[in-house]
Amino acid sequence: MPSFDPETLRADFPILSREIDGKPLVYLDNGATTQKPQCVIDSMTRFYSYENANIHRGVHYLSREATDAYENAREYLRESLHVPATHELIFVRGATEGINLITHGLSSQLEEGDEIVLTIMEHHANFVPWQVLAKQRGLTLRFAGLRDNGELDLEDWKSQFNSRTRVAAFTHVSNVLGTRNPVTEMTAFARERGVLTLVDGAQALPHGPVNLAAVGGDFYVFSAHKVFAPDGVGVLYGPREILNAFPPYQTGGDMIEQVSVKGTTFRAVPERFEAGTPNISGAIGLAEAFRYLSGIDWEAANAHEDELAAHAASELEKIPGIRVFGSAPGKVAIVSFLYASAHPHDVGTILDTEGVAIRVGHHCAQPLMEYLKVPATARASFAFYNNHSDVEIFLRGMKKVERFFG
Numbered sequence: 305m306p307s308f309d310p311e312t313l314r315a316d317f318p319i320l321s322r323e324i325d326g327k328p329l330v331y332l333d334n335g336a337t338t339q340k341p342q343c344v345i346d347s348m349t350r351f352y353s354y355e356n357a358n359i360h361r362g363v364h365y366l367s368r369e370a371t372d373a374y375e376n377a378r379e380y381l382r383e384s385l386h387v388p389a390t391h392e393l394i395f396v397r398g399a400t401e402g403i404n405l406i407t408h409g410l411s412s413q414l415e416e417g418d419e420i421v422l423t424i425m426e427h428h429a430n431f432v433p434w435q436v437l438a439k440q441r442g443l444t445l446r447f448a449g450l451r452d453n454g455e456l457d458l459e460d461w462k463s464q465f466n467s468r469t470r471v472a473a474f475t476h477v478s479n480v481l482g483t484r485n486p487v488t489e490m491t492a493f494a495r496e497r498g499v500l501t502l503v504d505g506a507q508a509l510p511h512g513p514v515n516l517a518a519v520g521g522d523f524y525v526f527s528a529h530k531v532f533a534p535d536g537v538g539v540l541y542g543p544r545e546i547l548n549a550f551p552p553y554q555t556g557g558d559m560i561e562q563v564s565v566k567g568t569t570f571r572a573v574p575e576r577f578e579a580g581t582p583n584i585s586g587a588i589g590l591a592e593a594f595r596y597l598s599g600i601d602w603e604a605a606n607a608h609e610d611e612l613a614a615h616a617a618s619e620l621e622k623i624p625g626i627r628v629f630g631s632a633p634g635k636v637a638i639v640s641f642l643y644a645s646a647h648p649h650d651v652g653t654i655l656d657t658e659g660v661a662i663r664v665g666h667h668c669a670q671p672l673m674e675y676l677k678v679p680a681t682a683r684a685s686f687a688f689y690n691n692h693s694d695v696e697i698f699l700r701g702m703k704k705v706e707r708f709f710g
């Protein structure tokens with residue numbers, strides 16, 4: 305039976321009991337990466353201590369065991385994410401690699417004059433690969449704008465579609481504004497027009513389970529390190545039929561059917577896109593993180609995170625000269641703000657002296673910064689293991705910033 309008690313869960317994360325210069329660590333940089341529970345760390349230590357072997361094709365016991373652990377991780381993720389039989393789940397290095405794999409695969413299928421619809425809130429990972437592809441293939445990129453509260457302007461997004469639109473790529477959740485996009489409605493709209501969709505789920509999974517069958521799109525990507533799991537591994541999900549028609553992204557061992565001096569034939573997905581030795585322990589750690597997260601009551605966890613973020617935002621807004629970005633209904637617990645009297649880097653540096661970790665800068669979303677007409681923001685991003693004390697220490701740190709610069 306899933307339950308939620310932030311203090312009990314917090315104890316599962318060893319790093320959260322650290323002190324920084326004698327002060328308790330207040331980790332509010334969860335949008336950049338999340339911390340790992342002991343069970344995830346243990347699952348990887350166990351693999352390297354007792355089970356390590358290379359996978360696939362091995363006849364010895366350890367290799368068979370490691371292969372099973374890797375493939376069982378895939379199966380567990382398939383079940384947890386409700387992957388339909390028509391779709392495949394491929395292990396990649398992360399969201400960035402997943403998106404690059406898709407733009408590479410689509411390259412030969414798109415023609416000059418074809419159009420891609422993006423939104424202005426995309427992370428560079430879901431922006432630059434499309435821009436590069438557009439340049440190579442003579443494609444047109446169209447960008448949907450936002451409403452004043454940071455919500456996607458859905459009417460504007462829909463109006464970007466025309467008879468040349470081939471792909472719509474959009475984030476599930478904005479890493480700067482916390483806006484949660486209506487992805488099911490968006491994938492349905494695109495599908496009715498025969499347009500492929502790619503959803504960037506990097507910031508959605510840290511805030512609760514995602515049902516990919518319900519999202520209903522073609523491609524979906526995310527990074528394990530943002531879901532309380534190891535770095536260097538992530539997931540690409542997509543329709544088998546389309547993926548099998550893509551040329552291989554990388555070639556080499558494990559992804560081939562037959563190799564001779566005359567030529568090579570390639571395997572179908574998932575192996576087609578898992579050339580070389582994959583991140584075996586990473587896949588195992590990711591499945592363990594999903595197992596851990598399945599024990600959490602996410603309704604309660606989201607209410608907790610949202611309350612912390614709402615309290616932080618409303619207190620910040622009381623400081624003269626502070627502007628908070630993004631108040632879309634249903635947004636996730638990310639608070640981006642700009643203080644007129646101090647550069648975000650100074651805000652981050654002063655907070656650091658109090659043991660508070662936030663992120664400052666353009667958050668790999670420079671087109672959004674340009675759109676908002678700001679050079680950078682400071683961002684406090686919350687996870688279920690944050691607590692009221694974290695918010696109080698953060699706000700105390702902001703008082704110090706105010707004393708310095710206000």
Ligand SMILES: Cc1ncc(COP(=O)(O)O)c(C=O)c1O
Nearest residue numbers: 398399400427429479506507527
């Ligand atoms: C919305 C979004 N998409 C993609 C990425 C890229 O993730 P990664 O660097 O793990 O590939 C990030 C990372 O911050 C992100 O926030």
